[in-house]
Amino acid sequence: MEIKAKALDTVNTQVTVDISSSDIKQEVEKLALKAAKTMKMDGFRVGKVPVSAVIKRYEKELKQDAEQALIKESITKALKDSKKEAKDLVGEPYFEKVERKDEGLQGELILSFKPELKLDGYEELIPSYQTPRVTKKEIDEKKENLLKNFAKTESIKEDRELKEKDFAKFDFEGFVDDKAFDGGKAENYTLEIGSKQFIPGFEDGMLGMKKGEQRDIKVKFPDDYASANLAGKDAVFKIKLHDIMELKFPNLDDDLLKKILPNEKEPSEEMLDNKLKEQIKNEKLYKLINDELKVKLADALLEKYDFDIPKGILEQEIDVQFRNAISTYTKEELESFKTDESKYKEKRESFRKEAVKSVKLTFIIDELARLRNIFVNDQEVIQAVYFEAYRYGSDPQKLLESYKQQGILPVVKMSLLEEKLFNDIFSSKEKESKKAEDK
CATH class of the missing domain: 3.10.50.40 (Chitinase A; domain 3)
Incomplete structure (x- = not known):
């Protein structure tokens, strides 16, 4: 078996594998010998089954297992040659080419590793903003909508x-x-x-x-x-x-105020107005962050920090974006993808630019979260899935199991991490702005 490992860039290594028919034959015999020691077969005692009999009956399965074992061995050797470990891998090895030749196996696969990012000076990229103002009219409208529940x-x-x-x-x-x-x-x-x-x-x-x-x-x-x-x-x-x-509408008396503010000892209308003001401000800030500030910061981060990304992860993201857009294609386009491979490849390739941005931003967010000590635990992910289920009247346990089977939970976790991270970044920015205003 011949293995050649070649670094394509800082995170991707191309491994060329040449597995001969004799390599496969030896591995088949090795697997058959191991199986023969415990296998039950009519006409033979346990442990006395001839290797040739095992191979004859299970040749197809043994050959498949032998090829998988040799590919796994080639990956282990390539990691060693590259002075890497399996824990350094990101995603599954990505096969670019595989073909059979003279009953052997030849292929090229990509091993990808997590980029090492240095995000020095990222704080300078955080866009400044003014804390949203809240008017008396907005407070009164909010209060009216609240009192409507008691009307x-x-x-x-x-x-x-x-x-x-x-x-x-x-x-x-x-x-x-x-x-x-x-x-x-x-x-x-x-x-x-x-x-x-x-x-x-x-x-x-x-x-x-x-x-x-x-x-x-x-x-x-x-x-x-x-x-x-x-x-x-x-x-x-x-x-x-x-x-x-x-x-x-009811009068906003002491009894109603106690219902609206049950955790306050001496609730007042002024206290209610202040709470509504804070709620409106937070709602405006949340909208500002999600509609404007996040986009500005993401664009600035992508422009400043350039780095190599894992090919396997990129190809997966392209596939995801392509599948998510299927509902926007006409019937004619979908049919052309089935009959004309070039059109399929062309359409799929059109998602590469956005996929590159998405993958890069994911690694940036992950590193920023590490730097700012932001994390999301499994319980938070489960709570988010349950909340989504309750919102749409679905069975939460069934939705959770469905997400597990489809591999969607990591996506949910990344979404929660992103939300927590940007909220932390911009809330810190707001505190800095307030300090500057107070001086």
Whole structure:
């Protein structure tokens, strides 16, 4: 068996392997001899089965195992020649070429190692920003939405028309082509007008109605409506309005404040306003970080720090991005990928540039997290998966098992690590800004 290891760059080593037919034959005999010592076979006592009989019966399986063992041995030797250890490897060895020749095996594979990054001076790249300001109007709107949870609807006393933000109690039945359709009928249904819970045009069509009034409302179902039999269809809803109600907000007294702020000994409206102000500020800051600051910092980091990346990891990322984009391709494109390999390769290659950025940023984030002592444990990953399951009404344990089988958990972990890291970076930046302002 001939093995040649050649460094392609600082993290990738190309290993050329030439396994002859005699190498495979010797390994087959070695494996067969080992199996013969414990194998049961009709006509022979345990431990007395001839090696030739084992090979004859299991030749195909033994040959496959022999090839795998020799490839593994070649990787071990290549690591030794490169003065590396198995723990230094990143991902699985990546086979670039493999072919059979004279009943032997020839191939080229890539061994990839984790880049050694030096991110000196990264702090200078963190973009400055102003702490988001919160207005009194924003606090009042937030407080109104909070009090809405404690508000109750009451029927209006005056004789007036239905308007925006009113709550209507009504019967309705929908018709398409003069025929009632399933799920299009309800009695004493309550709807907040302007909430956009119904299809476009429905709530607007009810404006101006009075108690006891009946009206036909013409609407059109959206083209992307969930029920295919209704999508894009014109419809008529027959409405009978029974009652008009409005929301009555409670007084923000001591009892209500204690419900809203149960952990405070002496809650006050001023205390509530301060908490709402902090919440709004954090929401604005979170949006600013995710929509703007993270992108700026990531671009700056990628521009400043250039390094070699593992080929195997890169190829995997290209495949992931290609698969994730499949839903955006036309049927014609998908068919062309099956029949024309050049078109498939061309489309796949179009993801390389973004994949390089993604892989590099992953290693940068990993190193920054190490420098800043940021980590994510397994329990946090499980909690994130459970939260996602509860959010969409799924079984959390089934979703966790599904993610394990698909190998998605490392992706979840990296996403959590990224979020914690950037929050730590920008919260530290905010503290520095406050100190500068106080001086």
